[in-house]
Amino acid sequence: MAAEMGRMPFFYNTEGRLVQVDYALAAVGRGSTTLGLRTKDFAVLASQVKPTRPLLEPAEKVYVVDEHVGATGSGYIGDVTTLVDEVRVTAQRHRLAYDVPIDMGTLSRTLAEHLHSFTMYAVRPFGASIILAGADELGIQLVQVDPSGTTFKGSGFAIGQHADEALDVVHKGYRPNLTVEEALALASRAIEDVNGGKSEIEFGIVRGDTKRFERMPLENAAA
Amino acid sequence: MAAEMGRMPFFYNTEGRLVQVDYALAAVGRGSTTLGLRTKDFAVLASQVKPTRPLLEPAEKVYVVDEHVGATGSGYIGDVTTLVDEVRVTAQRHRLAYDVPIDMGTLSRTLAEHLHSFTMYAVRPFGASIILAGADELGIQLVQVDPSGTTFKGSGFAIGQHADEALDVVHKGYRPNLTVEEALALASRAIEDVNGGKSEIEFGIVRGDTKRFERMPLENAAA
Amino acid sequence: MAAEMGRMPFFYNTEGRLVQVDYALAAVGRGSTTLGLRTKDFAVLASQVKPTRPLLEPAEKVYVVDEHVGATGSGYIGDVTTLVDEVRVTAQRHRLAYDVPIDMGTLSRTLAEHLHSFTMYAVRPFGASIILAGADELGIQLVQVDPSGTTFKGSGFAIGQHADEALDVVHKGYRPNLTVEEALALASRAIEDVNGGKSEIEFGIVRGDTKRFERMPLENAAA
Amino acid sequence: MAAEMGRMPFFYNTEGRLVQVDYALAAVGRGSTTLGLRTKDFAVLASQVKPTRPLLEPAEKVYVVDEHVGATGSGYIGDVTTLVDEVRVTAQRHRLAYDVPIDMGTLSRTLAEHLHSFTMYAVRPFGASIILAGADELGIQLVQVDPSGTTFKGSGFAIGQHADEALDVVHKGYRPNLTVEEALALASRAIEDVNGGKSEIEFGIVRGDTKRFERMPLENAAA
Amino acid sequence: MAAEMGRMPFFYNTEGRLVQVDYALAAVGRGSTTLGLRTKDFAVLASQVKPTRPLLEPAEKVYVVDEHVGATGSGYIGDVTTLVDEVRVTAQRHRLAYDVPIDMGTLSRTLAEHLHSFTMYAVRPFGASIILAGADELGIQLVQVDPSGTTFKGSGFAIGQHADEALDVVHKGYRPNLTVEEALALASRAIEDVNGGKSEIEFGIVRGDTKRFERMPLENAAA
Amino acid sequence: MAAEMGRMPFFYNTEGRLVQVDYALAAVGRGSTTLGLRTKDFAVLASQVKPTRPLLEPAEKVYVVDEHVGATGSGYIGDVTTLVDEVRVTAQRHRLAYDVPIDMGTLSRTLAEHLHSFTMYAVRPFGASIILAGADELGIQLVQVDPSGTTFKGSGFAIGQHADEALDVVHKGYRPNLTVEEALALASRAIEDVNGGKSEIEFGIVRGDTKRFERMPLENAAA
Amino acid sequence: MAAEMGRMPFFYNTEGRLVQVDYALAAVGRGSTTLGLRTKDFAVLASQVKPTRPLLEPAEKVYVVDEHVGATGSGYIGDVTTLVDEVRVTAQRHRLAYDVPIDMGTLSRTLAEHLHSFTMYAVRPFGASIILAGADELGIQLVQVDPSGTTFKGSGFAIGQHADEALDVVHKGYRPNLTVEEALALASRAIEDVNGGKSEIEFGIVRGDTKRFERMPLENAAA
Helix, strand or coil, rough: CCHHHHHHCECCCCCEEHHHHHHHHHCCCCCCCCCEEEECCCCEEEECCCCCCCCCCCCCCEEECCCEEEEEEECHHHHHHHHHHHHHHHHHHHHHHHHHCHHHHHHHHHHHHHHHHHCCCCCCCEEEEEEEEEEEEEEEEEECCCCCEEEEEEEEECCCCHHHHHHHHHHHHCCCCHHHHHHHHHHHHHHHCCCCCCEEEEEEEEEEECEEEEEEEEEEECC | HHHHCCCCCCCCCCCCCEEHHHHHHHHHHHCCCEEECCCCCCCEEEEECCCCCCECCCCEEEEEECCEEEEEEECHHHHHHHHHHHHHHHHHHHHHHCCCCHHHHHHHHHHHHHHHHHHCCCCCCCCEEEEEEEECCEEEEEEEEEECCCEEEEEEEEEECHHHHHHHHHHHHCCCCCCCCHHHHHHHHHHHCCCCEEEEEEEEEECCCEEEEEEEEEEEECC | CCCHHCCCCCCCCCCCCCCHHHHHHHHHCCCCCCEECCCCCCEEEEECCCCCCCEECCCCCCEEEEECCEEEEEEEEHHHHHHHHHHHHHHHHHHHHHCCCCCHHHHHHHHHHHHHHHHHCCCCCCCEEEEEEEEEEEEEEEECCCCCCEEECCEEEEEECCHHHHHHHHHHHHCCCCCCHHHHHHHHHHHHCCCCCCEEEEEEEEEECCEEEEEEEEEECCC | CCHHCCCCCCCECCCCCHHHHHHHHHHCCCCCCCCECCCCCCEEEEECCCCCCCCCCCCCEEEEEEEEEEEEEEEEEHHHHHHHHHHHHHHHHHHHHHHCCCCCCHHHHHHHHHHHHHHCCCCCCCCEEEEEEECCCCHHHEECCCCCCCEECCCCEEEECHHHHHHHHHHHCCCCCCHHHHHHHHHHHHHEEEEEEEEEEEEEEEEECEEEEEEEEEECCCC | CCHHHHHCCCCEEECCCCHHHHHHHHHHHCCCCCCCEEECCCEEEEEEECCCCCCCCCCCEEEEECCCEEEEEEEEEEHHHHHHHHHHHHCCCCCHHHCCCCCCHHHHHHHHHHHHHHHHHHCCCEEEEEEEEEEEEEEEEEEEEECCCCCEEEEEEEECCHHHHHHHHHHCCCCCCHHHHHHHHHHHHHHHHHCCCCEEEEEEECCCCCCCEEEEEEEECCC | CHHHHHHHCCCCCCCCCCCCHHHHHHHHHHCCCCEEEEEECEEEEEEECCCCCCCECCCCCCEEECCCCCEEEEEEEEHHHHHHHHHHHHHHHHHHHHHCCCCCCHHHHHHHHHHHHHCCCCCCCCEEEEEEEECCCEEEEEECCCCCCEEEECCEEECCCCCHHHHHHHHHHHHCCCHHHHHHHHHHHHHHHHCCHHHHHHHEEECCCEEEEEEEEEECCCC | HHHHHHCCCCCCCCCCCCCCHHHHHHHHHHCCCEEECCCEEEEEEEEEECCCCEEEECCEEEEEEEECCCEEEEECCHHHHHHHHHHHHHHHHHHHHHHHHCHHHHHHHHHHHHHHHHCCCCCCCCCEEEEEEEEEEEEEEEEEECCCCCEEEEEEEEEEECHHHHHHHHHCCCCCCEEEEEEHHHHHHHHHHHHCCCCEEEEEEEEEECCEEEEEEEECCCC
């Protein structure tokens, strides 16, 4: 299996699959379980902080992109942070050029083009998926962008380890009128259920009334 | 088979086939069933919205390119959206340079050249086919462009999964004097027949009288 | 066989053959049967329009290059149309620079150089042969250019599927004093004989008296 | 094993791992045992000086980056010193541009981006991990950056040979209120325990009160 | 054999042979039998015109380079014509720069450097050998240049199919005081003997008295 | 073994070793036995002049870099001389820019960076190690730089064939208060012991009092 | 054997040998037997002119580089002549820049750097060794430069076929006070002994009194 892969480094295989993109998605699937939840009033980002070595500060998992936008990601950490920096620069450029906050459509489209270009011109695609949460003229928005440059909009996303199971938990508990507290609890439950118990989780939230994204202090999400 | 492919990444095989282009067409063949229908009065684009995960908004499948032109595509989503952006920029440049809407011939020729150049100079061809529908001086036009840069004109196209079967359904139900409603119903039937039943479908339409392309709200195409 | 080819992508094989050029010729051999016929008074281009899917307009097979020159080709359609565009630009540049129509020698030499350069510097040679028909100071001329940049002049050419058999039919029926009607009928017969019966054929003609090349409406070439 | 590796030089393997990055980490794992310890009042860097050939001065293992920052590293020595030079230049540029000492966040982020870019654009990733110790507005900081561009913050790091065991010793002896002398002794013990006895160790220290980093004379760390 | 070749594309083999150059010479050995003969009064170029398809004009085999120089070649036709164009441009540049006809030494040296450079920098060496015949201050000169950039001067050359046998015939019949008619007859005989009988042959001649090179009308060289 | 190597040209192997750098060190290990010795008053360079063919002048093995610096090397001769030229240019540039002799730290660091860069960006690392001996503000200095860009400082170095054994001889005979004569005799003995007897040796010396480096005439180092 | 070579195109093998350089030396070893002899009063270059085809002028084997310098070489003829042109240009540039003849040290160093650079940056090393003979301020000098850029100075060199045996003959007959006639006879004998009898030989000579290099007319070196 490994040997066959070695022979088709960057191209389509006979079934028309871009194998390096598939393997990049496998890299995402090894990352921390990471979620995004959205109602019409707010959006929450949540990412498991993997148990680490002693004396190590947990890594930042939720990032402020701009006043009104936050991000989280899963996959290669170096790839995630490089992409978040890209997104931050995109947002700042927009403010400088147009003197208004960037809208989520432009922001996610620019990120998607960046990721896509690495599937056509570069040595390798990025090994990371990113979830953006933000508030703009169209309201609260939640977007996921994958290594192939594919963009998804929605009210609930999960990436990283056990993403499908975590999304299942979210789906069952989701209601459009969730309160913030309920949403945080739901996200915690989803991450903990699929990772075998209590977990450190980092949260971020953007609210429609303030149009501000804030990281939330780490907590040991207990019942 | 996979191993053999790995040894001939970008070149002709002994039969004179560009294997990467063939595999790119295989990528298109894995995409959503997507149709274009044309009469002398209008053209309709229709693309199945694949059943998605809960809490996920269906992806946009029909795109406004310019006032008088729309597009849809099948294959790698990142490739489709990148190509649609190319087409949009081409149309806008034409307006800026000549102050008139771009004609369908120039637009499809530019897209075909772009796709073709990736079979001669690039790391990989695009894994997407595009259907353009537009209205210009020559009337209503429907064009399909493939990864090799091959362009087709006609009154009915199908790309993506089960394209041949879907085209068969379209062919049997097609009449040059179809009404818009009949055309939409025919497209719905073709997509649903080959995908095993009711499907979410996104539509777009360009009419000869208004020379305007419009996306149509998603509907559950039922009988 | 396929595996061996994979190991010698662009170079000479032990017998001094440029294998990718040979395979590109194989691509030409899979294209539509396409002919050129010349007398001292006119030259005719004829290309079979392969039976296509319903609702599909037949593809253009004969192209106007300039007032006095036409072209047809066989092989990868994207390659054929890209080369025809090259030839058109060459002809227009000549008009702009010298204010006279380009002569067939310069035109075919430029095309041959373009094709040849892709055997020395590029990722792959073009997978298309082109037949040019034109009228200049030296009279009516018919030229074929192959993927290796080899140029042929003559009174009868055939490229694409069953080219050898079609050329045989042409050869047997050719007379230097053919009328236009006889030439068209001969070309039709050659294409139909080798493709098993009635075929859609697209024609083009350049005449010595008018020095104009014209595409001819598609007809179902019957007896 | 070696043969398989040879076939997948720079890409993801089927499990989504960047194999060259993994192998670069293996290069780090062959380097000298190297530690960083932090309390709120100071941070200590310690690196084993491998027993060398006679008549050879021990290589510098702890580097002054700027007045307030020091560095150590493990892996390919040429890679370590090249990275330290990068970091020094970054710090000097910051002083020139802003007239203030660089903060640890900017410094480590720049180093991480540099390392990350070599996993996407270069022939090979760096074969070295770096530990930075510095004092800025936020207090005493200790950061480790890996070949993939991943950054860690914390109070205790170990890289190089037997890093896991050495970190275990550090963890067991660590207390937030360690004195400098206790910290140096703890670092010595950790390095010596895992390397089978008395070792030459080079130290460096940055203190919160002076905000200065100083290399410490080599000593034979005995009881 | 073919498989082994595939593994050593452009380099020396263990015996120090540039295999691609050897294979390029094999390409030359598949071309038309082509000769050059020289006396102190004239030089003759002769190249067999291979029997071609009906309705095809024989390809030009002898080329006027400048008033006083002619050329012929064997190997890939596209390579031959590209090299002849190079030589023509070299001669014209010399006239423009110095206002005198180019001497044969400079002309052949420039061609040799061009061919040599493709053995060091390019994707493949040229698959053609060229024979130049010209008249300059030093008298009548005949030069052969091979794909490796090796240059030969002499009174008799043969390249292409059966070159060795043809050269043998030439050698046996050669006398320094051959008349033009005898030289043409000798060249004809050499080409026909090794190709099994009567052949179309194209000739060219440069004479010392006129210092002019002229192509000679094709003739069926009979006894 | 050779075949396996062929498959991993420039990257890390599974153990994190840069194999081409290891092989470059093997090239150094095939060169002449070459030594450097240092006391606080002087440094001596000594390199065996391999027995050569008759009528051949022995190659220069010890090089003057600048008034106060000398060099010797082992490995590929072309690589050694190219590196020595690099070092000379570096020293001259420093004189031009700052009007003072270059210090040994800057000189050896620049050489190390040059060597290191060829392990990250180039087709191959250099196959040579260099020993520099010089006098600057810090006194007499002796530095060895390897193909990986690793730099060593010390009082005794050996590179080339039997380097370990030669260093062993040097070590046993070394005393910090060696006289120049004793140092030269010790170096001679080390080279001759490991190479089986009397050898031609080239010497160079830099003294602290004069701060000048001088090559010494070849001598047959006898008892 | 051939297959193994194919897998290690340009790098070090496991023993630290640059295999392509070794194979380039094999190319030199297939060239004509070529000698250089030097006394303090003159230097002689001699190269066997291989028996060639009839009607072929023997190729030039000894080249005038500048008034005071000559060259000969062995290996690929195209490589030899390209290198001789390099050397000629170097000598002319020196005259233009400094208005004095180039010294042999600068000339041979420039050639060596040119050859060396093709072992680090190019597709292949040159397949030729060059012997330079010249007269400058330091007297008569004889230098050999190899494909790796290694330079030798001496009084007797042999390259090409049977070089070792030829050098042996030279060595046995060499005396520092050879007359020109004796030197030419010795060179002839060396070439003829190792090539099985009488040979065409081309000579060149540079004398200390005139400081001029001259090619000598070909002669059939008989007893």
